Amino acid sequence: MELKEFEMEYFGNKIVFEIGRFATQATSAVTVRMGETVVMATVVMSKKARDRGMDFFPLMVDYEERYYAAGRIKGPRFSKREGRPPAEAILTGRMIDRGLRPLFPQNLRNEIQVICYPLCIDGQNKPDVASMIAACAALHISKVPFDGPIAGVRIGMINGDYVINPSAEEIEWSDLQLVTMGDGERVTMIDCDANELTDEEMELAMAEAMKAMAPLTEFIDKMRKEIGDEKAKPEDLCWSTQLTPDEEKLMEEMKKMIIPHLDKYLFNNPKGSKGERKEILADLKEIIVQEMKPKLVKKGIDELEAEDIIKDILSVFFYDFIEEQVTLAILDKDQRVDGRKLDEIRPLHAEVSLLPRTHGSGFFTRGETHVLSVLTLGSPGDELSVENMEEDGKKRYYHHYYFPPYSVGETKPLRGAGRREIGHGALAEKAQLPILPDSDKFPYTIRVVSEVMSSNGSSSMASTTASTLALMDAGVPVKRPVAGIAMGLASDGKRWKVLTDLQDMEDGSGGMDFKVCSTREGITAIQMDTKTRGLTKDIIKAAFPQTRKALGQLLDLIEGTIPEPRAELSEHAPRILSFMIDPEKIGDVIGPGGKIIRGITDSLDVQIDIEDDGKVVITSLESSNAEEARKIIKGIVKPVEVGEVFEAAEVVKIMNFGAFVKLTPNTDGLLHVSEIDHIRVPRVSDRLKEGDKVKVKVIKIERGKVKVSMKALIPKPPTEYSEKKGGRDRGHGRRDDRDGRRDRRKGDRDRRSSDRKPRPSHDSKDHDSKRKEDAGEQ
Secondary structure (H helix, E strand, O other): OOOEEEEEEEOOEEEEEEEOOOOOOOOEEEEEEEOOEEEEEEEEEEEEEOOOOOOOOOEEEEEOOOHHHHOOOOOOOOOOOOOOOOHHHHHHHHHHHHHHHHHOOOOOOEEEEEEEEEEEOOOOOOHHHHHHHHHHHHHHHOOOOOOOOOEEEEEEEEOOEEEEOOOHHHHHOOOEEEEEEEOOOOEEEEEEEEEEEOHHHHHHHHHHHHHHHHHHHHHHHHHHHHHOOOOOOHHHHOHHHOOOHHHHHHHHHHHHHHHHHHHHHOOOOOOOOHHHHHHHHHHHHHHHHHHHHHHHHHOOOOHHHHHHHHHHHHHHHHHHHHHHHHHHHHHHHOOOOOOOOOOOOOOEEEEEOOOOOOOEEEEEEEOOEEEEEEEEEEOHHHOEEEEOOOOEEEEOEEEEEEOOHHHHOOOOOOOOOOHHHHHHHHHHHHHHHHHOOOOOOOOOEEEEEEEEEEOOOOHHHHHHHHHHHHHHHOOOOOOOOOEEEEEEEEEOOOOEEEEEOOOHHHOOOOOEEEEEEEOOOOEEEEEEEEOOOOEOHHHHHHHHHHHHHHHHHHHHHHHHHOOOOOOOOOOOOOEEEEEEOOHHHHHHHHOHHHHHHHHHHHHHOOEEEEOOOOEEEEEEOOHHHHHHHHHHHHHHHOOOOOOOEEEEEEEEEEOOOEEEEEEEOOEEEEEEHHHOOOOOOOOHHHOOOOOOEEEEEEEEEEOOEEEEEOHHHOOOOOHHHHHHOOOOOOOOHHHHHHHHHHHHHHHHHHHHHHHOOOOOOOOHHHHHHHHHHHHHHO
């Protein structure tokens, strides 16, 4: 195909469409550029239709992420390839699917696959809306039978003003994210989260969306007129679902046979369950087979073959015909299968605290739709890490929705959460976000799991309501309760009526599933898909008052069950302490290789989370352990000061000259031998050993070195006490002892000298004479 480029100005921005460069073997491919965000959408239709036994239109819509588009390399160490799409990509794919699906012939059985993915993103122009526009354009210019043109748009609301396709930065300040698909007159899909906007504000936002989509759809239609392929005729493609003239005659006869049985079998059991209605319809099919079979046998057809022919024809039209009759009963007689009025909700019931050890639980029933929501509180470290192509982040509140097969009386293998479960969980999740407390006031991570116990219409809205019950039962200080309701539509192309509380057989051709979540103050979330050409402004306007009435009943039920959040958390919920420290001290708390913080958590069985701004959050099942951990951390970050006394400093090392004692996990002090006691301590080991706890006082801090003293906290003994005990003052005692010994030796010499006779004084000659005399006498 020749390369073609189309460019349009769109509310101050430029949108560029390119056809013929990429994916030339696809049925159709379009690249859309908005700013520097570039996305591609491809469409492929299979050449052959599926077998006639298939009872649904095989459309597949996928939105894929490519990390290169954001200039990022992500993934685990040994696989940097994009893996299972994140929830955000799945939700985007579901949005596009819901917007496109009603515009195909529903009896089409050729497989159609639409794949969208970004080639480049600029961080400001969101690729989801660009992908919607690309998919709509690719389908409209292709040969695929598609009742376009339509487009997609996002509406924001900043300071009361509506903004068309707000940038990523503007979205952060917006009270509204309304994503719609449609044309200038109708919408085929709505996906919205809002900060308690009024019904009137939402109506105006949808009107703005329709205005915004009108020029886009006109431009896409001009593209088709210039380069579009001739559309394939549905009757040429849907050969597998088409009946021969003889089969069509049989089908009309069967329809006439069915109608007289409807009042008896379908509308005469207002309290009948979904399962009972399934059995009634199965019985009705068997009745038609038995009534019709003799007519074919008379024509010479074998009895078994006749039965197969009748069942084959019934498989083509039966359930669609029943839904059509249900719609006509509503339009003609305001008659619903279960006997309710058009604005009446099925019987409601609510309970809380069903489970004894969970942190919070709520059980909500609306007719046969029953949902149990269970809440668990965790530490900030239990936040859900979110990684996608555009950004990484964390969620402190997340909701998981489970739809097991037993909820609809079926048996199926359990394969994990599918697209539908992810979508329903996300809707109930964003409905609660505006009413949750800030993390500063309630630092817990909150996980809610909704278990669908039984389903017959709008289990996602039942999950929203049950989640509110669980939040309030757990003591989460929510601003206001949120409830959710699904509104339906009965229409035949000309007439229409809005239904409150949609259930099984009312969601047929010409219907809608219009889900609204709201507090008494305003709307928090909307999701809508339809099986019509789209909703007009009149339908939307009529739906809101009826929706508000139903929401009021649901909120009355919640407040009657639990008027306000419980004042205290469950005794089984963890306790959290939070405080601030100097960010420069974070490393001291963590320690080398995480040694210090790990020691605290292991010894006290607590969880400690530290944020970059210095916020410390301690989570523990035992409040006393959390308080002890707080004291330890406070001690670590508190600076040691001269004069400070430590009651139980641990001796960690013994040296000849003293001992080192641990004052804080990161600070040791030197206790010199001379500071142990007022009396002399010959050896440190005589008084201290490693592991001892001693009371010390900081006496000096010099160049970061801390010196402590034990004797500074001990009263100095009197002098007599020191002498009596053999004590002596430092610097004087030893000298006094030496002086005493010297005086005693001197006294002894004096006494010995006084006992001797004095020697006469004489010269040497006299001495010699005397010696001779003595010798002569001898």
